[in-house]
Amino acid sequence: MKTPLKATLITAAVVAVLVVAALIYVLIDRSQTPASGDGSSPPEVLRESSHVLDDGGEGAVTVVEFLDFECEACGSFYPIVEDLREQFAGEITYVVRYFPLPGHFNSKNAALAAEAAAQQGRFEDMYHRLFETQEQWGEAQESHAALFRDYAAELGLDMAAYDAAVSDPATEERVRSDFEEGRALGVSSTPTFFVDGEIAELQEWDDLESAIQAAVNGGR
Structure with missing residues (x-):
């Protein structure tokens, strides 16, 4: 395999890995983000302050x-x-x-x-x-x-x-x-x-x- 082509393929593979890693990070981050209005905990129908x-x-x-x-x-x-x-x-x-x-x-x-x-x-x-x-x-x-x-x-x-x-x-x-x-x-x-x-x-x-x-x- 010619060196320029090999380098291109390696670069593309690295970029693909980085994209996949970024997507995984985003998905994990979203799954761990609280869904409540104050952003501190999951939404609850009843609060102590209610x-x-x-x-x-x-x-x-x-x-x-x-x-x-x-x-x-x-x-x-x-x-x-x-x-x-x-x-x-x-x-x-x-x-x-x-x-x-x-x-x-x-x-x-x-x-x-x-x-x-x-x-x-x-x-x-x-x-x-x-x-x-x-x-x-x-x-x-x-x-x-x-x-x-x-x-x-x-x-x-x-x-x-x-x-x-x-x-x-x-x-x-x-x-x-x-x-x-x-x-x-x-x-x-x-x-x-x-x-x-x-x-x-x-x-x-x-x-x-x-x-x-x-x-x-x-x-x-």
Whole structure:
């Protein structure tokens, strides 16, 4: 074999080996990359930081809702959820996570208000207030952050602490991490419910109740 041809073939072989090695590295790197919103661990339906409205205790069915406070469908489900929380009291642990949709002007503002209230132990109070008043501010194309601040004042929150929390980048990051983890879990719309870690497929209004009832019965 002539030397130039031999050198060319060797060079081509080396390049091929390097390409294969690079591909293997990329595949391994991707397989080891966490899929969660914060990039630190695999996505989980329930986090220690998630807001628990009802704690059913050990053995209870866990229901997690990814919601947008401005979402009309979430507002429609709100009274259904409240009925189910009462119906299955002591049998379910009910958890709420943020999923503010980009198309809703005030969804993130509402989530920030709820998270700021949560830092004072008043998440559920703000949760109720936001859904009960959704018709007043939902679908608006201007900020209603001042209105949400009024709600905080009406709830008797420490307003200096509330203002500091709303403006703190860590509060926005807390909301964003829920959203990103929701996307990693397959959430694309609101409300999305997980019953014992599985997405509940909802076609009718009573499908959520049926999914919860089946999970409760399955644990007996």
